[in-house]
Amino acid sequence: QRPVAGIAMGMLLENNEYTSDDDAYVVSDILGNEDALGTMDFKVAGDKEGITAFQLDIKCEGLSVKTMERALEQARIGRLHILGEMSKSLDKSRSELPATVPRMATFSIEESTIGKVIGPGGKTIRSIIGDFGLSNMDVGEDGQIQLSGFSTEKLVEAEEFVKKLVEGGGGGRG
Numbered sequence: 001q002r003p004v005a006g007i008a009m010g011m012l013l014e015n016n017e018y019t020s021d022d023d024a025y026v027v028s029d030i031l032g033n034e035d036a037l038g039t040m041d042f043k044v045a046g047d048k049e050g051i052t053a054f055q056l057d058i059k060c061e062g063l064s065v066k067t068m069e070r071a072l073e074q075a076r077i078g079r080l081h082i083l084g085e086m087s088k089s090l091d092k093s094r095s096e097l098p099a100t101v102p103r104m105a106t107f108s109i110e111e112s113t114i115g116k117v118i119g120p121g122g123k124t125i126r127s128i129i130g131d132f133g134l135s136n137m138d139v140g141e142d143g144q145i146q147l148s149g150f151s152t153e154k155l156v157e158a159e160e161f162v163k164k165l166v167e168g169g170g171g172g173r174g
Contacts, residue, residue: 001093002047002048002049003047003048003083003086003087003090003093004045004046004047004052005045005046005047005079005082005083005086006043006044006045006046006053006079006082007028007029007043007044007045007075007078007079007082008028008029008041008042008043009026009027009028009029009040009041009042009043009044009071009074009075009078010026010027010029010040010041010042011024011025011026011027011040011041011063011067011071012024012025012027013025013060024067024070026067026070026071026074028074028075028078029041040056040057040058040059040060040063040071041056041057041058042054042055042056042057042071042075043055044072044075044076044079045079046079047083048080048083099150100150101150102135102148102149102150103148103149103150103151103152103155104146104147104148104155105146105147105148105155105156105158105159106144106145106146106147107144107145107159107162107163108142108143108144108145109143109145109162109163109166110143110166111141111142111143113143113166114139114141114143116165116166117139117145117162117165117166118139124165125137125139128158128161128162132149132154132155132157132158132161133149133150133151133154134147134148134149134154134155134158135148135149135150136148136149137158145159145162147159
């Protein structure tokens with residue numbers, strides 16, 4: 001697990017009538033002024049190995065490869081700078097998430113046992129959510145179950161409970 005950082009970039013043109021590599025100013029988004037005044041707005045996120053997400057809005061006729069390469073290189077340098085600053089505060093990933101961060105668990109059951117988990121009128125699923133202090137429990141039609149809550153231990157206990165509940169199969173579809 002590597003840290004991920006993002007940076008917002010923009011482009012301002014001297015002449016809004018046409019796009020030219022020579023009059024394109026690529027800026028890092030500090031204040032957001034280029035969102036309203038600029039002709040390009042994009043965000044780049046990633047780790048030290050490369051880009052993991054990219055979003056682009058343009059308000060001009062198009063962008064040259066040269067301008068895009070320059071903007072992406074500037075974003076790469078900015079992203080690496082941000083990652084460097086982040087590493088000064090936290091040099092490695094935490095082994096455990098803070099208690100305020102929700103957790104998720106996903107597992108599958110046989111489709112034929114979905115009814116056992118939901119129960120009559122949703123009674124069983126509501127009881128599971130309450131008994132294990134879950135934030136949510138989603139049961140998909142394919143038997144995929146997604147649990148969310150703030151306690152890893154309670155998520156594990158809830159998964160074990162559901163798996164024991166559906167042992168032996170049967171139970172209809174709710």
